[in-house]
Amino acid sequence: MAFWLLADLLILLASAATSVAGRPAAGCQTRCGDVDIPYPFGIGPNCSRGKAFEIACNPRNDSGELVPTLAAANSTIHVQSLSVAPIPEVKVMLPVAYQCYDSNNNITDWFNGAVDLNNNRVYRISDKRNMFVVLGCNTMAYTNNGNSSGKGPYAGLYYTGCVSYCNDSSSAQDGMCAGIGCCHVDISPGLSDNVVTFQSWYRYFQVNFNPCDYAFLVAKDEYNFQRSDLQKDLNRTKPVWLDWAIRDGGNSSASSSCPAPEVRKKMPAGYACVSDNSECVNSTNGPGYYCKCNKGYEGNPYLVGGCNDIDECARSDEYPCYGDCRNTVGDYDCKCRTGYQPRGGGPKIQECSQKFPLPAQLALGISLGFSFLIVAALFTLMMLQKRKINEYFKKNGGSILQKVDNIMIFSKDDLKKITKNNSHVIGQGGFGKVFKGTLEDNTIVAVKTSIEVNEARKEDFTNEVIIQSRMMHNNIIRLLGCCLEVDVPMLVYEFAANGSLQDILHGDANRSLPLTLDIRLDIAIESAEGLKYMHSSTNCTIRHGDVKPANILLTDKFVPKISDFGTSKLLTIDKDFTMFVVGSMGYIDPIFHKTGRLTQKSDVYSFGVVLLELISRKPTIYGENFSLIIEFQKAYDEVHSGRAMFDKEIAVEEDIFILEEIGKLAMECLKEKVEERPDMKEVAERLVMLRRARKHGQGSYNLSPRHHEEISIETTPTGFGADFSTNSSVTLSTTCTPERK
Structure with a gap:
């Protein structure tokens, strides 16, 4: 007995003189002013986990008020609060x-x-x-x-x-x-x-x-x-x-992180999580780790025996129990009272129910009596739903479109299967979300909402679907089919894996990809070819009305596809103008804004803006509200060159000639006078010549009769500052003529 008393006395003396892991020296001050000082922090020698956690407690000036400060800092840094749990x-x-x-x-x-x-x-x-x-x-x-x-x-x-x-x-x-x-x-x-x-x-x-x-x-x-x-x-x-955090390992994140579970059990020297019911968590702000009590425990995990069991039954707000509660070590039991049985998620989630009482038996009998009525009601609802589907199909022009050979007509159930019940959203169209889907032959498609069709719009809708389905060009997104059994028709298009040119040029760092001049030229040429086809190569004259990078989709091989036109943006057939707002801010033809007349040269104007974005990789409005169009014009006016605006990624000396010519072509597309703008056929041809010039020598081609003309565009608020919403109504204009033989 005397031996054990002596041993306890020696331990007590040692703890009063020094601090070991999880055990500050006896008599350490645990509060300074109105701030608690929990371990591993401490005031004075042997009261903290080393110098890094030491807190100084000194009077503020002559007031005598005690104020805690960081002892290890090189200046006086006042501490207002310290916390070890739930977060350090x-x-x-x-x-x-x-x-x-x-x-x-x-x-x-x-x-x-x-x-x-x-x-x-x-x-x-x-x-x-x-x-x-x-x-x-x-x-x-x-x-x-x-x-x-x-x-x-x-x-x-x-x-x-x-x-x-x-x-x-x-x-x-x-x-x-x-x-x-x-x-x-x-x-x-x-x-x-x-x-x-x-x-x-x-x-x-x-x-x-x-x-x-x-x-x-x-x-x-x-x-x-x-x-x-x-x-x-x-x-x-x-x-x-x-x-x-505990950062005993210095700057090495590996040596400062939580030790492996098998190592933790052996309590290695210097390991901070000394409480039996604690765990180690890696820091999310720099190397190191911190400690916290296990679920069902609370206290200070840095002290031996510091994490104590929580009496959950005494904290009904945090730990609900709709029955009899009994505390257990690290958790609690909750059981239904006698005569009751659990339901749903159990008595920790919701109240228990009586074990089939007499009223419940009567209710069951009555409910069985109504079962037949319920079945009859469900059958009636199914018939009404089928009738509504047929009405939608007829309203949306199904009787006409189902006779068109190259359009697939999908049922409502087909669409749910294709899109896996609309589980994969890939974007937002002008009239709703766009979903990714897969056909039975594993063809990947995009499914989007069209405009709402009424009796007045039915003929326009069906004509435009037929026109789109017949536009067969590698650079125009292809309409594969539609679903007409819903209130607003759903259109099914081919899928472009790389998203839009807008995402590639101006998206976040995860989508922004390096683009060589060759790739950009190919995108420009093939986009121009698609618009040229729409303008002159079909049996209908088509004005897109909303040409912009967001409406140029890219395949996995960067093949551009003109999109976002057609049934969702109708213009009355045989008319050449509209009083609705067309296009998106930054791409709108100033002449359209003044006259309300949408022409093919309106698409040329918008395409000129796209060319500027391709060679500068800047959006239409960038920096501190700089206009891309105005700044390009200013560059040509002041130094007769757009070099300062070119994207540094492609502005190498041997390609400056090509970039200058693309910039000049863009400026011509943006001219105020419509008759001075080139058409899309000329734009496409000149871009092709530039690609050839780049391969065979940049100075050997006279690219256009306009090549040396002075370039000037209108920069008044009428042209660029009008208040147009990017979600405003956008129209596709078509004027159909007899099909060419």
Whole structure:
């Protein structure tokens, strides 16, 4: 007995003098001011998990109020809260970076915000809970993190910032942080410092109401811009959330992550998750890991015995039980009371029901009596549904279209099978979603909604379906069939695996693909061939009316297919104009906007915009509201060359001639005077000549009688600034003549 008492005494003395994993020294302070300090954090020697987690607790100035700070930081960083569960985070106050100026635009004060809070690699600034804010007029500020190790032109891996400007002292508005006086942006993960870089211009006239620029990290829900924030105040701090993790392995993510399960069981030296009922979770913000209690337990997983069983029965709001509840280790049992039985998901989900009581028996008998009535009602509903399907079929012109040889007529059930009950959405058309489907012969198709058909539209609808089905050209999306047994007809088209040219040129990084000049020329030529066919190679004169990259689909081999025309965009047969809005903003022919007349030259105008996008890889409106058309014209007016606008990916010296000629051709398509625009046949021929010129020598072809004409387009608001919606009504215009022999 004396031996064991001596051993216990030695252990007690040792724990009072030093800290081991999961056991801070005895007598450690667990609170500073109004902030709890849970382990692995601690105040004083042997009270925390090493220097990185040590918290200093000192009075604030002369008030005597105790304030916790990060002991390992190189400056005073106040701590507002510490948390180990359910997620590891620390809320601190970080200083605001600033740069001040005098009326001569000279810098008078400067601080880049550096705090170096991460000497021991424990903390990362939370990218989920913080944002980066810039205050000022005509200023840009950014922060960066990571080291590119010389791989690329930039020293850092990530750069995050924004631009703010003002015209005068009244420009900025309280509560508005969208670029005037204030801007904000999300940050990237892995950020470990507060360092800011400023760039400003035209500061001399703003020093009275905005003498300094400011930039800072701040919790997303704890900053509301006020115009008074632009005044001079160089001692600001802002609340910032920090993620923390166990990073004993240094910079090596492999050695700082959770050990393998078999290794964890042996509790390796330095392993932080020491509670029996805890688990290890890899950090999502930098290398390292953190600990949490297992399901059914709560507490501090960094302490031996720190995770304790939850009494779920005492917390009915969190752990419901519609019966008798009994707590178990790590869980709870919930059973129906005597005389009741579970239903549905069981008593943890919903109340139990009585075990077939007398009222239930009577109800069963009555329900059996009504079974026949229910069956009869279902049969009646089925007949009504069949009648409605027949009515839809007749309303949508089924009696006419079913006699057309090259159109497949699908039933409603066929369509459900083809699209697997509309399970795979691949886009949004003008009248509804577009679905991917597969025919019985494994042909992949796209299924989209057409316009709603009534008695007045039936003839137009059927004529347009027939016309589309007969347009056989490699560069026009083919209509395979339709379903007429629904209220609004569904059309089935061939499938283009690479999506639209819009996605390829201007989509996100996952869809943006490298495009050689050869591929772009092929897309331009074949798209022009498709439009030429529509304009002159069929027995009907067809005006597309909405030529744009979004309506040029690409196969897996980048073969372009003109799409999005026909029954969903009808124009009355034998008329050459419409008063409906046609096309999408940025592609609309200014002449159509003035006259309401849709011609083939309207398609030529829109195709000219597509050519500019192909060689510049810029959308019609880019940057700070720059117009692609206006900027191209400005380039030709000022330096007689579009070189500055060409996509850097293809703007190599040996191809500049070809790019210049494509740009000039596009400018001709965009001319204000309709009669000065080429037709699609000439456009296609000149593009083919450019492809030949590229293969055989760029200067050997006189490409067009217009080749040396001065190029000028109308740049008035009438041509480019009208308020047209991209979802506005778009029409296909057709004028049919007797079929050519």
